[in-house]
Amino acid sequence: MPARKQDVLDSIFYPHSVAVIGVTGSSDRVGYNLLQSIIHAGFQGRIYPVHPRLESLQGLPVYRSLEEIPEPVDLAVIGVNQLATLEVVEQCGRKGVKGVVCIAGGYKEMGEEGKALEERLVAAARQYEMEVVGPNTLGLINTRANLNVTFYPMQLPRGKVSFVTQSGGVGLTILHKAVDEGLGINKWVGVGNRSTLEISDYLEYLARDDSTAVIGVFVEGTDDARRLVQVAGEVARHKPVVFYKVGRSGAVSHAALTHTGSMAGSYQVYRQVLQQFGLLVVDSTLEMVAACKALAMAPIPRGNGVGVVTHTAGPSIVLLDEISLRGGVFPALAGSTMGRIKEVLGQNPPVVLKNPLDAAGQGMQAANLGPLMEAVLDDPCIDILVAVYCLHLNWRCPTVEILDARERSGKPVVALYISTGEKVKEERELLHSRDIPVYTTPEEAAWGVSALLHYALQRGGIRR
Amino acid sequence: MNVAEMLAAARSAGRRYLCEDEVKEILQRVGVPVTPCYLARSEEEAVARAIEVGYPVVLKVRSPLIAHKSDSGGVVLNLANGYQVRRAYRQIMDRVKGVDPEAAVTVQPMASPGREVIVGFTVDRQFGPVLMCGFGGIFAEVLGDVSFRLVPVEPDMARDMVRSLRGYRLLAGYRGIPPADEGALVDILVKVSGLAAAFPQIQEMDLNPVVVYERGALVLDARAVLAD
Numbered sequence: 215m216p217a218r219k220q221d222v223l224d225s226i227f228y229p230h231s232v233a234v235i236g237v238t239g240s241s242d243r244v245g246y247n248l249l250q251s252i253i254h255a256g257f258q259g260r261i262y263p264v265h266p267r268l269e270s271l272q273g274l275p276v277y278r279s280l281e282e283i284p285e286p287v288d289l290a291v292i293g294v295n296q297l298a299t300l301e302v303v304e305q306c307g308r309k310g311v312k313g314v315v316c317i318a319g320g321y322k323e324m325g326e327e328g329k330a331l332e333e334r335l336v337a338a339a340r341q342y343e344m345e346v347v348g349p350n351t352l353g354l355i356n357t358r359a360n361l362n363v364t365f366y367p368m369q370l371p372r373g374k375v376s377f378v379t380q381s382g383g384v385g386l387t388i389l390h391k392a393v394d395e396g397l398g399i400n401k402w403v404g405v406g407n408r409s410t411l412e413i414s415d416y417l418e419y420l421a422r423d424d425s426t427a428v429i430g431v432f433v434e435g436t437d438d439a440r441r442l443v444q445v446a447g448e449v450a451r452h453k454p455v456v457f458y459k460v461g462r463s464g465a466v467s468h469a470a471l472t473h474t475g476s477m478a479g480s481y482q483v484y485r486q487v488l489q490q491f492g493l494l495v496v497d498s499t500l501e502m503v504a505a506c507k508a509l510a511m512a513p514i515p516r517g518n519g520v521g522v523v524t525h526t527a528g529p530s531i532v533l534l535d536e537i538s539l540r541g542g543v544f545p546a547l548a549g550s551t552m553g554r555i556k557e558v559l560g561q562n563p564p565v566v567l568k569n570p571l572d573a574a575g576q577g578m579q580a581a582n583l584g585p586l587m588e589a590v591l592d593d594p595c596i597d598i599l600v601a602v603y604c605l606h607l608n609w610r611c612p613t614v615e616i617l618d619a620r621e622r623s624g625k626p627v628v629a630l631y632i633s634t635g636e637k638v639k640e641e642r643e644l645l646h647s648r649d650i651p652v653y654t655t656p657e658e659a660a661w662g663v664s665a666l667l668h669y670a671l672q673r674g675g676i677r678r
Numbered sequence: 679m680n681v682a683e684m685l686a687a688a689r690s691a692g693r694r695y696l697c698e699d700e701v702k703e704i705l706q707r708v709g710v711p712v713t714p715c716y717l718a719r720s721e722e723e724a725v726a727r728a729i730e731v732g733y734p735v736v737l738k739v740r741s742p743l744i745a746h747k748s749d750s751g752g753v754v755l756n757l758a759n760g761y762q763v764r765r766a767y768r769q770i771m772d773r774v775k776g777v778d779p780e781a782a783v784t785v786q787p788m789a790s791p792g793r794e795v796i797v798g799f800t801v802d803r804q805f806g807p808v809l810m811c812g813f814g815g816i817f818a819e820v821l822g823d824v825s826f827r828l829v830p831v832e833p834d835m836a837r838d839m840v841r842s843l844r845g846y847r848l849l850a851g852y853r854g855i856p857p858a859d860e861g862a863l864v865d866i867l868v869k870v871s872g873l874a875a876a877f878p879q880i881q882e883m884d885l886n887p888v889v890v891y892e893r894g895a896l897v898l899d900a901r902a903v904l905a906d
Contacts, residue, residue: 439804440828483808486826490835 215418222345223411223419226313227356227401229288231260232363233280233311235302236293237271244317245293247365248353249274252291255355255362255369262287280309287311291353291363296320296328299349300335307342314339315363316349321407323350336409344410351406352382355389357399358425364404373398374427375506378416380405380434384460384499388430391503394635395653396646397510400426412438414445421449428509430456430502435480439487447491454509454669456494458502459484494668501661504653508662509669511651512626515597517676518667519545521590522570524602525577529630529656530570533600536660542667543678544569545595554589558582569596578606584615591623595678598626598666600659605633613641617648626666628652630659681707685879689904693742699784701883701900708869710885711862712897713789719782721767725760727785734758734788737766738899739774741781745901748816750774752781756788789898792889793849793858797866797897799829799874800882801905807874811836811867813845815887821845829874836867849890862895863888881905 232252236245249263249272261274262283268276277283280290280302290311292302296318306314321332332349339346347354353364357372364382370389375397379385382404392399401420405413413436420426429449436442446455461481488495496502520542524530534544547555547569555567558576565574571590576582583601591599601616611631620627629645629652631638642652653659671677679687681704688696696704702712716731717740718724728735739752747753751773754766767783774781794815802808809831812824825839840846840863851857866888873883882903889896 435804437804439802440806443805443828480802480804482824483802483805483826487805487808487828490827 215415218343219345219415220419220422222312222343223415225288226315226345226347226354227361227419228359229259229313229361231262231283231285231287231289232257232361233262233264233277233283233287233290234293235264235280235290236298237263237265237268237276239268239271244365246271247367248291248293248317248363251362251364251367254367256360257362258360260285280305280311283309289313289315289363291315291317293317293365296331296349300331300338303335303338303344303346307338307344310342311344313345313347315347315351315353316406317351317353317365319350321349321409323407332407332409339410346410347403348406349409352385352404354401354403355399356401358401371398372400374400374425374510375430376401376420376423376426376428377430377432377506378403378405378413378420379432380413380436381432384432387499388432388502391499392506395503395507396635396642397503397507408436412436412442414438414442417442417445417449417455421453426453428454428456428506430458430506432458432460432499432502433484434460439484443487443491443493446488446493450491450493450672454494454665456496456502456505456509456665457488458496458499459488462497492672494665496661500658504658504661505665508628508651508665511646512628512649512662512666514673515626515666515670515675517597517678518542518671519595519597519676519678520600520663520667521545521547521593521596521598522600522602523577523583523587523590524570524572525574525583526602526604527570527572529602529632530572530600532656533602533630533660533663534570536657537664537667540660540664540667541671542664545593545678547571547590548593548595551589551593554592555586558585558589578609580610580612580615583612584618587612587615587619587627588622591619591625591627596625597670597676597678598628598663600628600630600663602630602656603632605631605637611638611641613645616645616650620648620650628659628663628666630654630656681877682879685877685904689879694904695742695745696902696904697740697742698738698747698900699740701902702897704873704902705869705885705897705900708873710866710869710897711895712900713786715784715786717782718767718785721764724767724783724785725763728757728760728763731785731787735763736786736788737763737770737783738786739770739781740784741774741778743778744774744781745903747899750777789889789896790891792891792896794887794889795849795863796824796884796886797863797870797888798882798884798886799870801874801878801880807878809839809867809871809874811839811843811863813843813848815889818886829871831867831871833864833868836864836871839867840864856892858890859893859895860890862893863890866895866897879905
């Protein structure tokens with residue numbers, strides 16, 4: 215990425231000053247909420263609302279124009295309609311603004327007229343060497359800078375995962391689900407119409423962003439998919455990238471004249487080409503969050519051998535199914551491991567001793583699960599453990615045992631606590647703080663584990 | 679004429695498709711094994727070509743206006759003698775005269791059966807040239823067992839493409855059937871990838887079916903669409 219673009223993106227994500235154009239006094243309007251979002255997220259830089267007549271808004275003095283602002287402006291967020299936006303972008307250029315967020319739609323997504331308008335927008339930005347987020351975007355968030363430049367006022371927990379989405383609504387879906395899962399957010403951007411900044415530009419920026427450890431990308435479709443997969447493949451060599459490409463059901467949009475043409479529906483090509491470049495591809499927003507959560511919290515295992523310790527067989531069968539489909543294996547346990555298991559469960563327990571290990575009745579007591587988890591984790595073919603427990607009113611979850619087992623073995627552990635997220639909140643926070651992601655459904659636990667296995671194998675891990 | 683000149687000539691004649699014999703000519707030049715394909719414009723010529731090729735033979739309609747030959751009744755297989763060749767010639771002409779009264783036929787040897795696959799490429803709107811390998815030859819679209827890779831495709835990646843097919847076990851050997859020549863298929867994939875990279879004038883190309891034998895592989899039919 216050119217140094218100039220990198221600098222401008224820095225100013226966009228870490229601005230010292232933000233101007234908001236199109237503010238109003240009515241909370242029904244986008245402009246009001248743009249300003250409130252910035253204030254509500256606790257932004258520490260200077261905030262300059264701009265309106266030709268208003269005196270003050272939400273406790274801040276209002277400036278009549280960009281020119282009146284007494285200092286340089288790094289980032290301007292523009293909440294006026296698509297025609298007025300063009301004029302404001304010009305003014306931003308003259309003011310020396312580095313980046314603009316253009317919220318309004320009505321550009322190239324609306325046919326020829328809109329396309330011409332967007333070309334003028336891009337020309338104006340280029341003339342002044344500005345970069346445009348959008349147009350037609352919900353905006354962006356950077357929790358590291360207490361920055362929320364969207365019209366959805368909210369406060370998100372800080373974390374290591376950043377998202378780039380081609381839709382504001384899907385962005386919000388992912389962010390809210392991430393918060394429900396106890397996953398902290400680093401940055402989010404809605405790319406909108408990608409007028410001067412492509413998805414690959416944001417990816418390159420996030421690749422160099424030390425506070426981002428994992429990147430999730432939601433794609434509908436792009437013009438330069440070849441560059442996108444090449445950049446993403448390069449980024450994923452040192453920082454996990456998770457892709458969700460929508461459009462599985464999509465009919466081929468051009469009239470295909472060969473069999474190859476008719477079968478090359480863009481989804482299937484997308485999926486396989488992303489995989490060709492070593493990227494993890496997921497099939498839903500839920501899987502996206504589950505995968506990013508595991509990658510952000512747990513270390514990458516040294517191979518793809520999965521062990522499961524449970525007191526209930528069903529969820530472990532779901533785990534087995536979902537993980538096997540995604541390239542994980544469940545190695546048979548070694549004789550020495552079996553010996554240790556029998557020391558806990560007895561020589562002839564009323565359960566079949568195998569991996570996944572279902573301790574049934576005896577496993578309902580957390581104290582019994584501890585030595586079983588330790589035995590399975592010590593098995594030479596096991597690279598990662600899933601500990602399964604169903605929350606109970608009278609019996610405690612094996613949180614202490616999981617922490618001890620994890621500490622002793624050093625291998626990654628994923629917990630499946632079958633419960634509501636709310637009921638295991640405290641235990642979850644404790645486990646999350648110690649690199650152990652906690653899930654509440656077997657599918658999500660499986661997707662998390664599978665994400666770790668994918669990057670284990672991509673990085674030369676042992677294929678069991 | 680080199681390949682670029684062939685493509686330019688077809689394009690300047692206002693054509694959208696390349697006929698089977700033209701695609702096979704291109705394939706042959708880059709070392710992809712194809713069944714020979716001789717043009718005939720009359721019953722007599724067809725019989726003469728059939729004798730040269732050796733019975734049994736196949737007759738296929740040859741027209742720049744007809745992309746899917748079987749669909750228009752333009753393919754007759756397994757012809758054992760001159761009488762059958764003449765009758766097939768008349769049948770084909772009768773079926774296609776409404777579409778292209780100028781149509782000819784090609785005469786080709788009847789290939790022995792083997793495991794059928796499809797190889798092709800398309801210039802994807804978002805990715806540029808993408809190579810495809812699929813199972814089932816002419817049934818490929820029904821089976822949907824296909825893999826795609828961005829061009830250029832190196833031999834290792836081509837092998838990975840073949841092995842990622844659900845039907846790979848049928849190639850690798852199954853129930854006492856010996857393995858098919860995976861290397862020959864990989865070689866075709868790499869060469870077709872080379873064509874896709876070298877000739878952006880071609881929008882789409884199908885080699886279908888490609889029959890993979892215990893030793894070697896053979897392209898039985900092919901078509902191509904030129905870029906706008």
